[in-house]
Amino acid sequence: MTAPPPHHRRRHRRPAALAAVAALLLPAATACGGVGLADTSDTFTTMGYGMGDALATVRVEKARKTLGTMKLEVNEGAFDEQQFLSAVAAGDPPDAVRMDRTLIGGYAARGAIMPLTECLRDQDVDLEQYRDGAVDEATLDGTVYGLPDSYDNRLLLINGKVVEEAGHRAADIDTSDWQALRALAEDLDRTRGGKLTRIGFDPKIPEFFPLWVRANGGSLLSADGRTAKLDDPRTVEALRFTVGLIDAQGGWGGMKALRDSFDQFGAGNQLVRGQVGAYPMEDWYVSVLAETSPDVDLRTKPFTDRRGEPVNYVSGYSWVVPKGSPHPEEACEFITEMTAPDTWFAAARAKAAEIRKDGSPYIGDFTGNKVADRRIHEEIWKPTGNAAFDEAARQLYAAQDNAFSVPANAAGTEFRKAWQSAVNSVLSGDAGPREALEQAQQRAQAALDRGNTERE
Amino acid sequence: MTTLLTGERRDRVRRWRASWRRRDTRAAYWFISPWMFGFLALTAGPMIASFVLSFTNYDGIGPTHAVGMDNYRQLFEDPQVATSLLNTLVFTALRVPLSMALALALAMLLLRVGKAAGFFRTVFYLPVMTPSVAVGILFLLLFNGNMGLVNNVLGFFGIPGPSWTTDGSWVKPGLVLTTLWALGSTVVIYLAALRNVPQDLYEAAELDGASRWKAFRHVTLPQISGALFFTLIVNTIASLQTFTEAYTAFFGTSNAQTYSHEAALFYVVYLFQQAFQFMHMGYASALSWLLFAVILVITVIQAKVSKRFVYYEGDAR
Incomplete structure (x- = not known):
């Protein structure tokens, strides 16, 4: 075969070279994947915030005004640790991020998020307006890193019908008397064909374990967030009791399987179907029940500690400004506005109107901002x-005033994983409470020490 | 001898250079250039970077310092490494032989189906197209100890089903069973290999009075041993790197993380946690090189052992 004349060759070469360049660039362009985080100077981006209801949309509309002519891009969806870390490491983070407050300490210790000291000063923000539990969870070594975007309270939900059919009175259910609570759980639970069909009393561990520890007079972590207290006798006793409570109702396997089969967000939820007698739960679920099953025989009580005092374990989300935020000043204005009393008030009014239009009861909103809560x-x-x-x-x-949270700490997720793994290993029968918590203590303290050393 | 080798090498280099004068050779390199770029930029580059990072305390954000062999020393002190490695090896030991045996049985059935083979081949291949994330969610639904389909079927036969998602002894078998349904690729490979077995070998075996089992044992298996070996290697590596199903079921959401079970902590899941949740990128890099070494050792052993069992057409042995 002879070679084509030179001018033909040239004509062929150009498209071939273009195709090759395109082929070389294509993988690089497509490899990025994930949610695009715009970094153009006139676009303000957020991460971890969803526009689910009027409460969310009205707040964004109000906060958008602080951005002037900038375009707002709300990347909806849950906060993604991998996406966030990759974006910060690549120097291309979003402007403001909404994240679980338990993560804030770990990110703050590694410098992934910015202190809000200057922001609070520049915006003349009164920190006193926010609830202590929410601020503590976002404060590392006295520096505030996040402004509260939600405030999840825990209270006791009681299935009036189930309790009364078993010959008890909802008013008599008392979480301060652990012996009586166990007897009640055994009285209310039901099995059919060897399968658990009703949980008498669900202690909701691992997630609510900090609540049981506090009810027993202990805590998982020192107030300064530097010393783990997982092997404290009060912590061990709380784990032993709660796991015993589950074992008395047939064990973890059956209870978890039944929990997983709940139609939690439907009209045939676990309270309507009588699949649970009583359990501590977050406030958002009361709103869900109000919408899906307003006629359910729901009774509520504060969760009480062993001395009979109300105790409320709170958690939630906060707004933070990541390191390298392209517009830190605007981000500060934006998150301040998102968490301001006027913004919450306008949003709650819109949400209440939306709910009332549907004929459902509006139970209020719990914002982490005391001024907003009072006005709402x-x-x-x-x-x-x-x-x-x-x-x-x-x-x-x-319940708002009797709240506590697990303090922010430099180990962040690693600390939470340590105690959750310990609880899970006891639940699955792989270890005893003391052994599991002693191992978790070592793991948690090592992570805290490492986090604090790297920070200092 | 050395002079001879050097001469051969020089010849080979000369031939390689000469090949560049041919238009076909240049075109071939243009066509494979996207893959070469992808390999160099997206595989070899990150591999080199991760090797360097494995000797540092890189956290993805802050300043990085060299820590020598600390990360590698920590691999031997961290109990979670042994736990996750053991979980992964048990999962691999269960999944690989089961998947190969089941795929071979299906391929042999397909061989006998005749005209409908195309339809069934498509049916068997369809689960491969299902996203692994969906399979992870499906695991929780199918294997729910109370209401799951699997335990309901077992209950129909009077067998009390286990707590697949909470009992440490049953978490891995449950995940193995869930991943088994995506056998399509292995089935297709076995089917192609079975079709290539010369029929005259079966006729000769039949004339010699060989039973069906003996024909399978002494004709079929040796003839498809190349395909068996290939799928053994590929499935072993895939199982050792398993991530998505277990991560989705036990670690994917904050709720799932709360209930995560140690029995489902596979090696790559732990690696991911160290990198992106605990922000120990340097340590995670060391973890990835340990996995690379484990896979390399297992693959070399498999390749060595296979020399005794694998038959290649045209092979003198």
Whole structure:
């Protein structure tokens, strides 16, 4: 075969070279994947925030005004640790991020998020307006890193029908008397064909384990977030009791399997179907029940510690500004506005109107901002005539002042994983409470020490 | 001898250079250049970077310092490394032989189906197209101890099903069973290999009075041993790197993480946790090189052992 004349060759070569360059660049362009985080100077991007309801959309609309002519890009969806870390490491982070407060300490210790000291000063933000539990969870070594975007309270949900059919009174259910609680759980639970069909009392561990430890007079971590207290006798006793409570109702396998089969967000949820007698739960679920099953025989009580005092374990999300945020000043203005009382108030009013239009009871919103909560409670919330949900709302507003949270710490996720793994290994029968918590203590303290050393 | 070798090498280099004068050779390199770029930039580059990072305390954000062999020393002190490695090896030991045996049985059935083989081949291949994330979610639904389909079927026969998702002894078998349904690729490879077995060998075996089992044992298996070896290597490596199904079921969401089970902590899941949740990128890099070494050792052993069992057409042995 002879070679084509030179001019033909040239004509062929150009498209071939272009194709090759395109082929070389294509993988690089497509390899990035994931959610695109715009980095153009006139676009403000957020991560971890969803526009689910009026509460979310109205707040964003109000906060958008602080950005002036900038374009706002809300990357909806849950916060993704890999995506966030990759974006920060690549120097291309979003402007503001909404994340679980338990992560804040770990990111703060490694410098992945910025202190809000200057932001609070420049925006003249009164930190006192926020609830202590939410601020503590986002404060590492006295420096605030996040402004609260949610405030999840825990209270006791009681299935009135189930409890009364078993010959008990909802008012008599008392989490301070652990012996009586175990007897009640055994009385309320039901099995059929060897399968658990009703949980009498669900202690909701591992996730609510900090609540049980506090109820027993202990804590998982020192107030300064530097010393793990997982092998404290009060922690061990709380784990032994809660796991024993589950074992008394047939064991973890059956209880977890039943929990997983709940139609939690449907009209045939676990309370309607009588699949659970009583359990501590977050406030958002009361809103879900109000919407999906407003006629359910719901009773609510504060969770009490062993001395009979109300105790409320709170957690939630906060807004942070990542290291390398392209627009840190605008981010500061944006998150301040998102968490301001006026913003919450306007959003809650829109949400309440939306809910009332559907004929469901509005139980209020719990924001982590005391001023906003008070205004929402006094000016928007009003009794609906549905005694169960009116009482739930009153209980929730009352519970706000008895709240605690697990303090921020430099180990972040690693600390949480340590105690959760310990609880899980006891639940699955792989270890005893003391052994599991002693191992977790070593793991957690090593992670805390490492985090603090790297920080210092 | 050395002079001879050097001469041969020089000849080979000369031939390689000469080949560049041919248009076909240049075109071939143009066509494979995207893959070469992909390999160099997206595989070889990160591999070299991860090797360097494995000697540092890199956390993805802050300043990086050299820590010598500390990360590698920590591999031997960290109990989670042994746990996750053991979980992965048990999963591999269960999944690989089971998947190969089942795929071979299906391929042999397909061989006898005749005209409908195309339809069934498509049916068997369809699960391969299912995203692994969906398979992970499916695991929780199918294997729910209370309401799951698997335990309901077992209950129909009077067998009380185990707590697949919470009992440490049953988590891995459950995950193995879940991943077994995506056998399509292995089935297709075996089917092609079975079709290539010369029929005259079966006729000769039949004339010699060989039973069906003996024909399978002494004709089929040796003839398809190349395909068996290939799938053994590929499935072993894939199983040792298993991630998505276990991660989705036990670690993917904050709720799943809360209930995560140590029995489902596979090596790559732990590596991911160290890198992206605990921000120990340097240590995670060391973890990845340990996995690379484990896979390399297992593959070399398999390749050595296979020399005794694998038959290649045209092979003198």
